[in-house]
Amino acid sequence: MAREKSNGLHLSVPSFFKCPISMDVMKSPVSLCTGVTYDRASIQTWLDSGHNTCPATMQVLQSTDVVPNLTLRRLIRVWSDSYLLTPESHASFNNHLAFDSVKKMISSEQTQQLSLGTLSSIITFAKLSIENRESLAKLDGFVPKLSRNLKVSNEIEVVELLVTALDLILPEKGVKEQLINLNSEDASLSPFSFVLQKGGLEARISAARVLESLAAFDNESRRVIADQSTLLKELYRLASSETEPRAVEAGFSALIIVSTTRQSKKELVRLGIVRTACKILSGPENTVSLIEKVMKILEMVSTCTEGRTAISEDENCVSAVVHRLMKVSTAATDHGIGVIWSLCYMSRDRTAQESAMRNNGLTKVLLVMQSNCSGMVRQMCGDLVKVFRVNSKSCLASYETRTTHITPY
Numbered sequence: 001m002a003r004e005k006s007n008g009l010h011l012s013v014p015s016f017f018k019c020p021i022s023m024d025v026m027k028s029p030v031s032l033c034t035g036v037t038y039d040r041a042s043i044q045t046w047l048d049s050g051h052n053t054c055p056a057t058m059q060v061l062q063s064t065d066v067v068p069n070l071t072l073r074r075l076i077r078v079w080s081d082s083y084l085l086t087p088e089s090h091a092s093f094n095n096h097l098a099f100d101s102v103k104k105m106i107s108s109e110q111t112q113q114l115s116l117g118t119l120s121s122i123i124t125f126a127k128l129s130i131e132n133r134e135s136l137a138k139l140d141g142f143v144p145k146l147s148r149n150l151k152v153s154n155e156i157e158v159v160e161l162l163v164t165a166l167d168l169i170l171p172e173k174g175v176k177e178q179l180i181n182l183n184s185e186d187a188s189l190s191p192f193s194f195v196l197q198k199g200g201l202e203a204r205i206s207a208a209r210v211l212e213s214l215a216a217f218d219n220e221s222r223r224v225i226a227d228q229s230t231l232l233k234e235l236y237r238l239a240s241s242e243t244e245p246r247a248v249e250a251g252f253s254a255l256i257i258v259s260t261t262r263q264s265k266k267e268l269v270r271l272g273i274v275r276t277a278c279k280i281l282s283g284p285e286n287t288v289s290l291i292e293k294v295m296k297i298l299e300m301v302s303t304c305t306e307g308r309t310a311i312s313e314d315e316n317c318v319s320a321v322v323h324r325l326m327k328v329s330t331a332a333t334d335h336g337i338g339v340i341w342s343l344c345y346m347s348r349d350r351t352a353q354e355s356a357m358r359n360n361g362l363t364k365v366l367l368v369m370q371s372n373c374s375g376m377v378r379q380m381c382g383d384l385v386k387v388f389r390v391n392s393k394s395c396l397a398s399y400e401t402r403t404t405h406i407t408p409y
Helices: 040-048 070-082 090-094 096-107 116-126 130-138 142-152 156-169 175-183 186-198 201-217 219-226 229-239 245-258 262-271 273-282 288-301 305-313 317-324 330-346 350-358 361-370 375-397
Strands: 002-006 009-013 029-031 037-039
Touching: 029 040, 029 070, 037 040, 116 130, 116 156, 130 142, 130 156, 142 156, 142 175, 142 186, 156 175, 156 186, 156 201, 175 201, 186 201, 186 229, 201 219, 201 229, 201 245, 219 245, 229 245, 229 262, 229 273, 245 288, 262 273, 262 288, 262 305, 273 288, 273 305, 273 317, 288 305, 288 317, 288 330, 305 317, 305 330, 305 350, 317 330, 317 350, 330 350, 330 361, 330 375, 350 361, 350 375, 361 375
Parallel strands: none
Antiparallel strands: 002 009, 029 037
């Protein structure tokens, strides 16, 4: 796979798409009797110059007839379409079209709203390589242009593409700093609510990732996002979707970063996050990363009264958490211990204690203590062991036993 570079932008070109003579991508591939394929214009020039040999193998040609390589031509066409390029101009394969499209977008003062075609080209170009995304992020005025369009656009198709473009370049250096002004006022977040409510699945996932990145990068952005109940509701709706695991994970990931205030945790509990989390924990097939995020969310909401109450009142939640201890990952176990500790030790919730004990909670906690856990987790386990042992003694004491002694004669 060859790589070409033009104006700082990169494009990967399969080597067998290039003519052995011109080294450009072939517009009309044809094969000689030797089996080697060339671009028609290049090989014709070679033959017209009086050569009777194959340029690549230097074999004497038994015939100078050429045969169109239709299979290769079709492959090149499919490849070029996916790379925003057309086979009519081999110069375009040096990335000039894509680069010029971006430059025109930045320099145009008359165009306030980017067209669907331009945005689609930008997104497809950005998906080609990390280098392309870096180059786009470095283009002067590119990020502000996307931001301005995001604020004024009201067509869902356009807003979806703008959010997707931001999602692609957001990890690049300097992009987050330029986007912080998006969260300077509540109205600036309305495009994300719009996409989360009306957009397609991929765009909704992108919106969640952008919000997560902004919230993780800037405390004020996190506060503004958390204060918007509509955004929390839509992120929860994404996390509770049952059809697409990627959407569920993107929703939980964003909620973990955003929901750090007591009010946001209360709102999540009200929406039903505990019920959704416990349903996932009880499911048979889920990824390690998703289980870790679910455990993390439960640990977060267990720090507020409403969260602890919801977990305790869910008949399957505590048992599901206990069941997952030592079975998923160290992170999931640590979060799970945090949940049980908040309910059973800090709140002394009798219902939660009994549920944990019924599901071998004491044994599981002892196993965690013996593992390579952190000092904090080991301390919480020690607290839980004391609680569970007291409970086990009280359970035995609750059974009244009467022994009748018969004195022998």
